[in-house]
Amino acid sequence: xxxxxxxxxxxxxxxxxxxxxREVRKKSSQPIxxxxxxxxxxxxxxxxxxVYMGHMKxxxxxxxxxxxxxxxxxxxxxxxxxxxxxxxxxxxxxNGEPIPYDKLVIASGSKPNTFGWPGQxxxxxxxxxxKQDLEYLEACSPGCKHAVIVGGGxxxxxxxxxxxxxxxxxxxxxxxxxxxxxVLPSAESEMINRHIREHHINxxxxxxxxxxxxxxxxxxxxxxxxxxxxxxxxxxALTAGVTPNIAFLQGSGIELGKGVKVNxxxxxxxxxxxxxxxxxxxxxxIDLRKQVEAVWYTGKIMGETLAQTLCGNRTAYDPGxxxxxxxxxxxxxxxxxxxxxxxxxxxxxxxxxxxxxxKAIRIAYNKxxxxxxxINCFGIRMRHxxxxxVLREQLTVDTVLQNFEKANFDPELFTTYENDIRAAFQKxxxxxxxxxxx
Amino acid sequence: MDTKTHSLxxxxxxxxxxxxxxxxxxxxxxxxxxxxxxxxxxVQLLFKTAWLYVAIIFILAGIxxxxxxxxxxxxxxxxxxxxxxxSISAKGVWGWATGIxxxxxxxxxxxxxxxxxxxxxxxxxxxxxGFFDPLSYFLNGHAASQWFVYGVLYTMAIVGFGFKFxxxxxxxxxxxxxxxxxxxxxxxxAFLIPEILTKLNPTIPYFSKDVKNMWPLNYYFFEDWHLKAxxxxxxxxxxxxxxxxxxIFIISPVLTYFYGKRWYCSWVCGCGGLAETAGDPFRxxxxxxxxxxxxxxxxxxxxxxxxxLTTIAVLYTFxxxxxxxxxxxxxxxxIGVVIFLSVVIAVIFIFKRKQLDKDxxxxxxxxxxxxxxxxxxxxxxxxxxxxFIDSNQLRSWYxxxxxxxxxGVIGVGFYPLMGxxxxxxxxCPMAAILGLQQKLFSRFRITTNGxxxxxxxxxxxxxxxxxxxxxxxxxxxxxxxxSCVGCGICAAVCPRGVLKLxxxxxxxxxxxxAILIEKxxxxxxx
Numbered sequence: 011x012x013x014x015x016x017x018x019x020x021x022x023x024x025x026x027x028x029x030x031x032r033e034v035r036k037k038s039s040q041p042i043x044x045x046x047x048x049x050x051x052x053x054x055x056x057x058x059x060x061v062y063m064g065h066m067k068x069x070x071x072x073x074x075x076x077x078x079x080x081x082x083x084x085x086x087x088x089x090x091x092x093x094x095x096x097x098x099x100x101x102x103x104x105n106g107e108p109i110p111y112d113k114l115v116i117a118s119g120s121k122p123n124t125f126g127w128p129g130q131x132x133x134x135x136x137x138x139x140x141k142q143d144l145e146y147l148e149a150c151s152p153g154c155k156h157a158v159i160v161g162g163g164x165x166x167x168x169x170x171x172x173x174x175x176x177x178x179x180x181x182x183x184x185x186x187x188x189x190x191x192x193v194l195p196s197a198e199s200e201m202i203n204r205h206i207r208e209h210h211i212n213x214x215x216x217x218x219x220x221x222x223x224x225x226x227x228x229x230x231x232x233x234x235x236x237x238x239x240x241x242x243x244x245x246x247a248l249t250a251g252v253t254p255n256i257a258f259l260q261g262s263g264i265e266l267g268k269g270v271k272v273n274x275x276x277x278x279x280x281x282x283x284x285x286x287x288x289x290x291x292x293x294x295x296i297d298l299r300k301q302v303e304a305v306w307y308t309g310k311i312m313g314e315t316l317a318q319t320l321c322g323n324r325t326a327y328d329p330g331x332x333x334x335x336x337x338x339x340x341x342x343x344x345x346x347x348x349x350x351x352x353x354x355x356x357x358x359x360x361x362x363x364x365x366x367x368x369k370a371i372r373i374a375y376n377k378x379x380x381x382x383x384x385i386n387c388f389g390i391r392m393r394h395x396x397x398x399x400v401l402r403e404q405l406t407v408d409t410v411l412q413n414f415e416k417a418n419f420d421p422e423l424f425t426t427y428e429n430d431i432r433a434a435f436q437k438x439x440x441x442x443x444x445x446x447x448x
Numbered sequence: 449m450d451t452k453t454h455s456l457x458x459x460x461x462x463x464x465x466x467x468x469x470x471x472x473x474x475x476x477x478x479x480x481x482x483x484x485x486x487x488x489x490x491v492q493l494l495f496k497t498a499w500l501y502v503a504i505i506f507i508l509a510g511i512x513x514x515x516x517x518x519x520x521x522x523x524x525x526x527x528x529x530x531x532x533x534x535s536i537s538a539k540g541v542w543g544w545a546t547g548i549x550x551x552x553x554x555x556x557x558x559x560x561x562x563x564x565x566x567x568x569x570x571x572x573x574x575x576x577x578g579f580f581d582p583l584s585y586f587l588n589g590h591a592a593s594q595w596f597v598y599g600v601l602y603t604m605a606i607v608g609f610g611f612k613f614x615x616x617x618x619x620x621x622x623x624x625x626x627x628x629x630x631x632x633x634x635x636x637x638a639f640l641i642p643e644i645l646t647k648l649n650p651t652i653p654y655f656s657k658d659v660k661n662m663w664p665l666n667y668y669f670f671e672d673w674h675l676k677a678x679x680x681x682x683x684x685x686x687x688x689x690x691x692x693x694x695x696i697f698i699i700s701p702v703l704t705y706f707y708g709k710r711w712y713c714s715w716v717c718g719c720g721g722l723a724e725t726a727g728d729p730f731r732x733x734x735x736x737x738x739x740x741x742x743x744x745x746x747x748x749x750x751x752x753x754x755x756x757l758t759t760i761a762v763l764y765t766f767x768x769x770x771x772x773x774x775x776x777x778x779x780x781x782x783i784g785v786v787i788f789l790s791v792v793i794a795v796i797f798i799f800k801r802k803q804l805d806k807d808x809x810x811x812x813x814x815x816x817x818x819x820x821x822x823x824x825x826x827x828x829x830x831x832x833x834x835x836f837i838d839s840n841q842l843r844s845w846y847x848x849x850x851x852x853x854x855x856g857v858i859g860v861g862f863y864p865l866m867g868x869x870x871x872x873x874x875x876c877p878m879a880a881i882l883g884l885q886q887k888l889f890s891r892f893r894i895t896t897n898g899x900x901x902x903x904x905x906x907x908x909x910x911x912x913x914x915x916x917x918x919x920x921x922x923x924x925x926x927x928x929x930x931s932c933v934g935c936g937i938c939a940a941v942c943p944r945g946v947l948k949l950x951x952x953x954x955x956x957x958x959x960x961x962a963i964l965i966e967k968x969x970x971x972x973x974x
Contacts, residue, residue: 025903057904064530065941066732070905073918075738175529208523306902335900337943340525340619344900344945391945394898419897419948421622421939 026287029313129222347384477510551861708892710934727868734867883930
């Protein structure tokens, strides 16, 4: 156990900040203070939707009981950090005495993107990121008959599911030709389009927001699209991605770009100041990743990594093979490795879709070496450990398909499709059975 | 975001506008119940027999139509929208009312069956029990009892709400097969077969003919009247006795080794069957607090000690009675029990001492207390007098406090308030024994899928046994818990495909397979 007395102050009680606090506490008894203006206790941001839908109460999305924090001696302060003064090593709050730090961790997360749309400041217009956003949506829901969602990504489809669960009509504006077209290849995107419509969401692809119209009380009353259509609504959800929440750091001397600039050790340009999670921006992108990664899993890995450094074991952020997951209404999505919307140089993609139209697999591999590059899975669960090994050891696509049964993570008794998938692969991608054993 | 916020909102967050078919189905079902109510208050109906079948058919049809009109129009998938907004499933007025009605039903069943119309001292049945006479004569050749009425209603609940569950989870084959299994075992093994066997063997005395209802869940299996009835029950009685013993000592340990305790608790057991079907809308109400887990350890093991000692005491008395011709003496019996349990404890200490979590330690302590208790019984007891208490009194107290009050009144009556597995979690001595084996000698586990958990909490919330599944999943650890009944709902409601119930090699059951860095074994308090 590390006996250091250095005070670690963490700005933000999301997954990154809390992971840091927990991991430091496992190794060290030094004082830790976590500051958040958003909530008293850590909660799972990705689960906010389930509170609105009535699957859970807010208390259920808090992974630790309240006694946990005191028992583990992790100090919690509910305040908004207004300024960081790195010269005297303290953070200033909106509601109390400044808090001095020895080590400062910035884990302040994101805020929803807005692009200067006319009317974006009206009442009834919102993003969906924070607990306050959810409370605002809750406040706007009574009397809301119709809502318009702008932005066809992960938060947009979650909002569609949320609003639909309360029997509020939804029009979903998507700029691209299909849902999440910037990430998903067109076949998968088309599959999700169909599923969105199956849930009675009015999906409008290739459609942009032009402006939001107000009524006499400054409430949003309709949106106008670039197709010249005016859609009556009481709620407008702006879900076109997120951007680092770092305005309070302006003038602090900490180097800022899109986010807080960090090196691979998650260190900023100022000694003893670190940044992790959504708000951190790598100087250089790591493998094929983005410089700012606003993903639950990467936030968690950064928190674990930084805790090592804070406890004396300076460790670089090494997230390993990319993975992610989501759920689009009833269709689960998992991805391992890289599958781009269109194949890159020397890449081939193999796509299989179940005749029912709700399960699909896309595998990307190198056409010269046949190295497996990545997989998109829809409606079929896959084993993380299997693909982590495949990607780390750079095994071939043929090996993967030969051992495909081992990859399956669906519940017992489920129908399996390995043979169908292999047969489809063999038709056009041959060479399957010549591979070496796994 | 708490319930207060919702009650202040102008509109109900869960608009309950039922469609026409749902309204119709509720009307049909309530009409069936109303006919039962008329019978209960001794309203004389013409064509009484016909009305009985009409009532049964109406209730089942009501549930069927309601299920179809609720789920059939929705795309297959998780149907938990509004669970925490609805009065019935969120401890609102309807939840409390249902809890109170169920509780009262049990109070009358156990202690005041005469008010349900049970004829006392040879009198004819009246009221609700009398209403069921025709069906009872048809099935088993005797007049109905309150337990026959209860059996019919219980079976209807499992079959009817089982159908609802099948539709609700029609995208999930594990849930489908499991639910068909509990419906089959209730309808066939718990209800029809015992009734028909009774009719075919009219002269032999009563004993339980439900072969899957094993000791110690069936706490009276070894009571003297039951043993005598089986011994005097011809081939059938002998079969039930031997099969009952085989279940306890052979079938159950083997199946639990290969599949975990789920083979019984969520695939076969009648208590589990009701919890998984009629109880499904209440599964999320189980407490996930650490304190609830602490209480669980105490309560379930207290019941285990009580039932085993009571059974030993009762058998001891039985064996000591010269009127009973038995193979062993009471001393031999006590020595046998002490040796058997001591060997079990010794084996666990020798081979599994590294896996003794608190749950297991409590079970071992319970077994130790039983060993000491058995010895004390042998030395400090007279013939009928066990540790200065009449053994008959001991078992009648167990029957009252545990068999009736705990498993019935609280176990089912409190469904809408404490969740559907109150008995299974806090009381069932079977669950304690199977749990010990599941933890130490079984191939079953719930695998966590690498680092995919997002800590959302659906798994923990919908765990009927109150296991904080997320606490393990978010660390990338597999879930190996004594209390897990393997219903598979955590895996079903997980939005990211993180959980999978599996049987596999014992040696990598516990291994954390975290893809993230969190590989060191130091854990935090709580």
